[in-house]
Amino acid sequence: MTKQNVLASDTKSRVNLAIDVAMPEPSVFTTATAGGYISISRPKKFLKNLEICGEGRTTAWVDSMRACSPTRIRTTPSLADHDQSYWIDHHPSALDMFEQIIDASKGKQIVIFLDYDGTLSPIVDDPDRAFMSDAMRKTVRKLATCFPTAIVSGRCRDKVYSFVRLTELYYAGSHGMDIIGPAKGFKYKEGGGCVVQFQAASKFLPMIDEVYKQLVEKTNATPGAQVEHNKFCVSVHFRRVEEKKWNELAKQVRSVLKEYPKLRLSQGRKVLEIRPTIKWDKGKALEFLLESLGFANCTNVFPVYIGDDRTDEDAFKILREKGQGFGILVSKFPKETSASYSLQEPDEVMDFLKRLVQWKRPSHRALL
Numbered sequence: 001m002t003k004q005n006v007l008a009s010d011t012k013s014r015v016n017l018a019i020d021v022a023m024p025e026p027s028v029f030t031t032a033t034a035g036g037y038i039s040i041s042r043p044k045k046f047l048k049n050l051e052i053c054g055e056g057r058t059t060a061w062v063d064s065m066r067a068c069s070p071t072r073i074r075t076t077p078s079l080a081d082h083d084q085s086y087w088i089d090h091h092p093s094a095l096d097m098f099e100q101i102i103d104a105s106k107g108k109q110i111v112i113f114l115d116y117d118g119t120l121s122p123i124v125d126d127p128d129r130a131f132m133s134d135a136m137r138k139t140v141r142k143l144a145t146c147f148p149t150a151i152v153s154g155r156c157r158d159k160v161y162s163f164v165r166l167t168e169l170y171y172a173g174s175h176g177m178d179i180i181g182p183a184k185g186f187k188y189k190e191g192g193g194c195v196v197q198f199q200a201a202s203k204f205l206p207m208i209d210e211v212y213k214q215l216v217e218k219t220n221a222t223p224g225a226q227v228e229h230n231k232f233c234v235s236v237h238f239r240r241v242e243e244k245k246w247n248e249l250a251k252q253v254r255s256v257l258k259e260y261p262k263l264r265l266s267q268g269r270k271v272l273e274i275r276p277t278i279k280w281d282k283g284k285a286l287e288f289l290l291e292s293l294g295f296a297n298c299t300n301v302f303p304v305y306i307g308d309d310r311t312d313e314d315a316f317k318i319l320r321e322k323g324q325g326f327g328i329l330v331s332k333f334p335k336e337t338s339a340s341y342s343l344q345e346p347d348e349v350m351d352f353l354k355r356l357v358q359w360k361r362p363s364h365r366a367l368l
């Protein structure tokens, strides 16, 4: 499965909406199961139909919403078994591979990048109550004394900070469009340093405010829909919307977005994410932070990025392309990913982070 821009052309207003959804490879169809995503062969023409048929544009959105939001039970156990063993072979647990990971990092500066929702905090129904446990906070605090550590989230930076509450970290909010980090050329030292702010999409602020208000108004009629203002982007949550209403919600969002060709739609876990069409994402944020830390074009850096969402794939991809460090996908189920390793859930993320701390500072063992 690859990420592609699907151009949904609106013939009336002659506006193209770029929908950044995870579309299957031409000969592979990805279907949702209780276990996540399984790939099975499908005729190539299936995709074409989605793109051109009358209701196809909204249908494509809703299909993508379903694929992102597995609710069905697996019916093909043999396929599931094959899928699971392929997954483990290709994306082994970062906990099982801990020694090999440490060996690969020898002589290099480890830099840690952490997504928030689904990585440091478990996914919950109410996005305003996605709290991080005290144990996780304590672990991340210790981690930041050992390695430069950044949080890279789709959320507004202030909101994610209000959950994490650790001053010793760098923060990239709004999918990396709002960064607080070290100044260029500054080498990380324990205890912090100069702070630089980078906002890739500041000119979009008024537009995002406007779209947020319209989305609140439009989606008001759909029970359970929730619109979240993430400063440089907006999230429309459908976790608490009945599946039979997803089509209606997709139409409402589409009717607002068609007036804003400079905004694009991407999708996360039961959330539609609206953001500027600028070429900036979590991968660019990772590069920006590495550069700010003084590691641009360095071979002695070992970035580790841990995330659970499609938007984290941009960062995984950068690491793969650079051949530096690696990505860890947080998922219980097989998914297409550019990450090298996997962890099943935030508790495993915490165990992995603890092991990193214990390896770097054996004296911290008792404190964790």
Ligand SMILES: O=P(O)(O)OC[C@H]1O[C@H](O[C@H]2O[C@H](CO)[C@@H](O)[C@H](O)[C@H]2O)[C@H](O)[C@@H](O)[C@@H]1O
Residues within 6 Å of the ligand: 115, 116, 117, 118, 122, 123, 124, 125, 126, 127, 128, 130, 152, 153, 154, 155, 228, 230, 235, 237, 239, 268, 269, 270, 271, 273, 309, 311
């Ligand atoms: O990049 P992230 O830090 O992972 O942010 C992505 C989105 O995370 C939040 O939504 C997700 O978590 C919620 C709380 O567990 C859950 O209710 C929702 O269904 C998930 O999609 C956040 O609320 C969004 O604004 C972020 O875009």
